Amino acid sequence: MYLNEWMKNFLFKLVFVVSAFFFLSPDILHAEWGLNMTQGVTPISQDVYNMHMTTLYVVTVIGILVFGVMFWSIFHHRKSKGVKPSKFSHSTSVEVIWTLIPFIIIVSLAIPATKLLARMDDTSESSITVKATGYQWKWKYDYINEDVTIYSNMAEDSVEASQRNSGIDPKATDNYLRNTDTALVLPVGKKIRILTTANDVIHAWWVPDLGWKRDAIPGFINDNWTIINKEGVYRGQCAELCGKGHGYMPIVVKAVPEKEYTAWIEGTKLALKSKNASSDKDFTMDELRAKGEGVYKANCLACHQANGQGIKGVFPAIDGSPLANLKENIPAHIHQVIYGKGVMPAFGEQLSDTDIASVVTFVRNNWGNKTGHIIQPKDVVAARKK
Amino acid sequence: MSSQTIADHDHHDHKPVGIKRWLFSTNHKDIGTMYLVFALIMFFIGGSMAMVIRAELFQPGLQFVDPQFYNSMVTVHALVMIFGAVMPAGVGLANWMIPIMIGAPDMALPRMNNMSFWILPFAFALLLGTLFIDGGGPAGGWTMYPPLVLQTGKAFPYLIFAVHFLGVSSIMGAINIIATVFNMRAPGMTLMRLPLFVWTWVITAFLLIASMPVLAGAVTMLLTDKYFGTSFFNAAGGGDPVLFQHIFWFFGHPEVYILILPAFGIISQIIPTFARKPLFGYASMVYATASIAILSFFVWAHHMFTVGLPITGELFFMYATMLIAVPTGVKVFNWVATMWKGAMTFEAPMLFAIAFVILFTIGGFSGLMLGITPVDFQYHDTYFVVAHFHYVLLTGAVFALMASAYYWLPKWTGYMYDEKLAKIHFWLSAIASNVLFFPQHFLGLAGMPRRIPDYSVQFADFNMISSLGGFAYGISQLLFVYIVIKCVLGGKKATSQVWEGARGLEWTLSSPPPFHSFTKPPKVTKALMDY
Ligand SMILES: [Cu+2]
Numbered sequence: 001m002y003l004n005e006w007m008k009n010f011l012f013k014l015v016f017v018v019s020a021f022f023f024l025s026p027d028i029l030h031a032e033w034g035l036n037m038t039q040g041v042t043p044i045s046q047d048v049y050n051m052h053m054t055t056l057y058v059v060t061v062i063g064i065l066v067f068g069v070m071f072w073s074i075f076h077h078r079k080s081k082g083v084k085p086s087k088f089s090h091s092t093s094v095e096v097i098w099t100l101i102p103f104i105i106i107v108s109l110a111i112p113a114t115k116l117l118a119r120m121d122d123t124s125e126s127s128i129t130v131k132a133t134g135y136q137w138k139w140k141y142d143y144i145n146e147d148v149t150i151y152s153n154m155a156e157d158s159v160e161a162s163q164r165n166s167g168i169d170p171k172a173t174d175n176y177l178r179n180t181d182t183a184l185v186l187p188v189g190k191k192i193r194i195l196t197t198a199n200d201v202i203h204a205w206w207v208p209d210l211g212w213k214r215d216a217i218p219g220f221i222n223d224n225w226t227i228i229n230k231e232g233v234y235r236g237q238c239a240e241l242c243g244k245g246h247g248y249m250p251i252v253v254k255a256v257p258e259k260e261y262t263a264w265i266e267g268t269k270l271a272l273k274s275k276n277a278s279s280d281k282d283f284t285m286d287e288l289r290a291k292g293e294g295v296y297k298a299n300c301l302a303c304h305q306a307n308g309q310g311i312k313g314v315f316p317a318i319d320g321s322p323l324a325n326l327k328e329n330i331p332a333h334i335h336q337v338i339y340g341k342g343v344m345p346a347f348g349e350q351l352s353d354t355d356i357a358s359v360v361t362f363v364r365n366n367w368g369n370k371t372g373h374i375i376q377p378k379d380v381v382a383a384r385k386k
Numbered sequence: 387m388s389s390q391t392i393a394d395h396d397h398h399d400h401k402p403v404g405i406k407r408w409l410f411s412t413n414h415k416d417i418g419t420m421y422l423v424f425a426l427i428m429f430f431i432g433g434s435m436a437m438v439i440r441a442e443l444f445q446p447g448l449q450f451v452d453p454q455f456y457n458s459m460v461t462v463h464a465l466v467m468i469f470g471a472v473m474p475a476g477v478g479l480a481n482w483m484i485p486i487m488i489g490a491p492d493m494a495l496p497r498m499n500n501m502s503f504w505i506l507p508f509a510f511a512l513l514l515g516t517l518f519i520d521g522g523g524p525a526g527g528w529t530m531y532p533p534l535v536l537q538t539g540k541a542f543p544y545l546i547f548a549v550h551f552l553g554v555s556s557i558m559g560a561i562n563i564i565a566t567v568f569n570m571r572a573p574g575m576t577l578m579r580l581p582l583f584v585w586t587w588v589i590t591a592f593l594l595i596a597s598m599p600v601l602a603g604a605v606t607m608l609l610t611d612k613y614f615g616t617s618f619f620n621a622a623g624g625g626d627p628v629l630f631q632h633i634f635w636f637f638g639h640p641e642v643y644i645l646i647l648p649a650f651g652i653i654s655q656i657i658p659t660f661a662r663k664p665l666f667g668y669a670s671m672v673y674a675t676a677s678i679a680i681l682s683f684f685v686w687a688h689h690m691f692t693v694g695l696p697i698t699g700e701l702f703f704m705y706a707t708m709l710i711a712v713p714t715g716v717k718v719f720n721w722v723a724t725m726w727k728g729a730m731t732f733e734a735p736m737l738f739a740i741a742f743v744i745l746f747t748i749g750g751f752s753g754l755m756l757g758i759t760p761v762d763f764q765y766h767d768t769y770f771v772v773a774h775f776h777y778v779l780l781t782g783a784v785f786a787l788m789a790s791a792y793y794w795l796p797k798w799t800g801y802m803y804d805e806k807l808a809k810i811h812f813w814l815s816a817i818a819s820n821v822l823f824f825p826q827h828f829l830g831l832a833g834m835p836r837r838i839p840d841y842s843v844q845f846a847d848f849n850m851i852s853s854l855g856g857f858a859y860g861i862s863q864l865l866f867v868y869i870v871i872k873c874v875l876g877g878k879k880a881t882s883q884v885w886e887g888a889r890g891l892e893w894t895l896s897s898p899p900p901f902h903s904f905t906k907p908p909k910v911t912k913a914l915m916d917y
């Protein structure tokens with residue numbers, strides 16, 4: 001039976017976890033259940049892991065000693081055993097000793113910690129610089145010097161599965177909540193400088209396998225670096241509360257050989273160019289709605305909700321709103337998507353003309369909105385020119 | 387002074403009755419009781435929010451609440467537990483116990499005492515009311531970091547004014563405690579004879595007076611940033627969002643000790659009583675408490691290692707933070723040495739006190755780990771931090787409060803509580819809280835950020851275990867309410883001394899004590915504390 005199986009699993013893990021944490025070796029701690037910090041794939045992450053383990057061992061030994069003495073006392077110095085309480089109430093020498101010993105221990109921990117911190121602080125001599133900008137709720141990556149900018153949203157199947165009572169099993173979703181539509185591609189073996197900043201509120205960029213996290217603060221730029229030693233896909237997410245979509249800001253780093261990285265940069269440049277070039281083409285209503293639905297899920301749904309109702313008092317409804325229904329409001333509607341309004345961010349930079357035309361068409365012809373209005377990329381181009 | 391006090395009493399030694407007794411009360415015990423009852427109610431309100439959180443996190447996927455509401459649960463849970471449950475419970479104990487521990491008839495400033503309590507229900511009405519207005523309650527975290535907090539809707543001004551009221555109330559309570567301890571001690575009650583609970587509260591009161599105005603300043607700057615066009619925390623206007631974090635944590639770190647120092651005091655009263663042996667290293671306990679309090683003003687940026695401080699700053703705050711382990715260690719060693727060669731019995735207060743020593747120390751260990759800057763870059767804002775502060779605040783501060791409740795209930799009510807049920811309450815609480823919080827260490831280390839309503843599937847197992855522990859802990863606390871009510875209604879009569887090993891002035895008064903505690907100042911001699 002499920003419950004039985006579960007109970008067995010539960011008890012086993014409980015016993016395992018308690019014993020492992022206190023007594024066993026780091027290899028077992030590192031077993032498949034994700035009990036311990038990752039050793040990661042960079043020189044720094046390995047050092048951080050080692051420092052973590054050293055401290056963990058130190059406090060474990062102190063714990064065993066202190067609690068050992070205490071439990072010995074608890075078992076032996078009981079009134080029920082007829083013990084007469086002793087009357088001592090201080091001892092200067094003992095008190096000096098147990099002030100000094102902890103002091104020595106923390107000094108011996110502080111020395112390697114200081115050295116490690118100095119190493120982490122040195123961002124010099126990096127060969128590639130990427131700027132990560134946090135948005136509510138996605139990441140933008142600028143490859144400085146390459147003129148490549150990509151936006152990284154949570155993957156669409158995760159968006160769908162993460163809706164309340166979606167009925168979709170998270171376990172059946174590919175890397176639920178930790179998958180993006182576009183990954184940050186980086187070369188292995190190179191020193192990469194990663195700058196973090198934000199557009200709206202404070203976020204934090206964190207991929208555990210790289211060994212650190214750093215806040216992304218609007219108006220300020222933080223400086224970090226990494227060298228990824230192993231090819232692979234490394235996943236993380238925003239670590240600083242940034243509003244409603246905080247849990248839905250995954251980060252995917254794809255570490256590839258340098259050659260592959262160069263090819264990817266070139267390919268992305270071409271793709272970006274053609275994406276921006278298609279604005280003179282006209283689409284049918286069905287094409288626009290189909291494309292617009294995807295754009296809506298990635299960019300609008302977090303606030304305006306799947307049903308277009310928004311959240312009362314926070315995010316306005318689109319379904320039935322004058323802006324999305326009245327013909328005379330079409331220019332205003334396009335303008336608001338491009339330039340934002342109040343809490344609503346400006347999407348003009350990150351969405352192409354076709355994206356904006358599709359999503360505006362989509363919301364004007366979805367739910368109760370049955371306007372029949374078709375917006376073409378060229379309308380968006382015109383709006384941008386104004 | 388003392389003859390004056392006695393003369394006053396002859397004039398109005400009547401006990402007001404009915405609602406007036408409570409509304410207009412200037413009696414330290416009645417006000418103490420109101421504080422404690424209020425704290426217990428808030429403990430359940432904050433606890434029910436924790437239940438919502440754990441229910442949502444029971445499984446991956448979003449089942450019960452929207453992310454926005456989830457965030458407001460996280461935010462309001464913290465504000466309610468800190469400002470509504472733990473702090474008022476501490477002030478309630480101080481009100482009840484300090485006058486009778488130092489041989490005074492009442493608190494020094496009884497009318498202010500009344501006001502500092504009655505502000506609280508209004509402050510929380512403002513705060514909790516926001517959950518029912520359009521846009522919901524504050525959802526930017528109890529730390530209220532801008533710019534996020536500035537996106538709060540209609541709840542924003544309510545949040546700010548609630549915080550202001552809470553600050554005013556705390557400062558008044560703190561002034562009262564300092565005035566009482568420095569002016570109303572019975573003859574012979576020298577400073578170095580003060581019970582440790584009184585000492586820790588005096589130090590806490592100074593922390594409150596020094597840190598609360600800073601919080602008030604910070605939230606006022608938020609208010610003007612939102613409504614009056616200032617840019618203290620807005621980079622576009624020349625401000626700095628990180629400035630808020632500096633100011634907030636300059637308040638926030640001492641605040642942590644405001645929550646835990648009274649707990650240290652409680653434990654230092656209880657362990658000697660049940661070990662039947664004087665507290666080991668009384669003087670070093672006082673000095674350790676004072677040094678923790680002073681150090682607490684120099685470690686604030688360890689909450690913000692990831693904001694991008696200059697390396698010299700990070701090193702300074704790392705060293706200062708690690709240094710706190712020394713006086714904290716002294717306290718733990720002293721408690722163990724107090725037990726050593728005692729003649730211990732294990733009634734409910736002692737059980738909670740022992741659990742406090744162990745579990746608070748575990749929280750201290752993870753605290754030391756978090757203090758190491760380069761490793762904190764991994765721990766920061768994960769469930770490892772959530773586990774850490776719940777070990778020090780729930781199995782720490784709240785366990786100490788539970789211990790104090792059982793320790794002093796017979797003194798307060800005149801009846802013994804049901805020891806058997808209390809022991810069951812202890813074991814349920816101790817086991818459930820560890821099932822609840824220990825797995826959160828693993829979740830954090832494995833990479834689960836805090837304050838998220840839904841998580842990646844590799845975190846599913848430990849979240850389920852943690853939630854089960856949470857539900858069990860929540861339900862077990864209902865037993866506590868039952869035990870308290872049962873004890874108030876009756877039971878075995880308590881003697882004045884209550885516990886065989888209890889020493890100090892409060893145990894020389896009848897149980898319950900007379901309405902005006904010490905109408906004649908007692909003479910305090912060293913023998914009073916002797917074993
Ligand atoms: Cu974020």
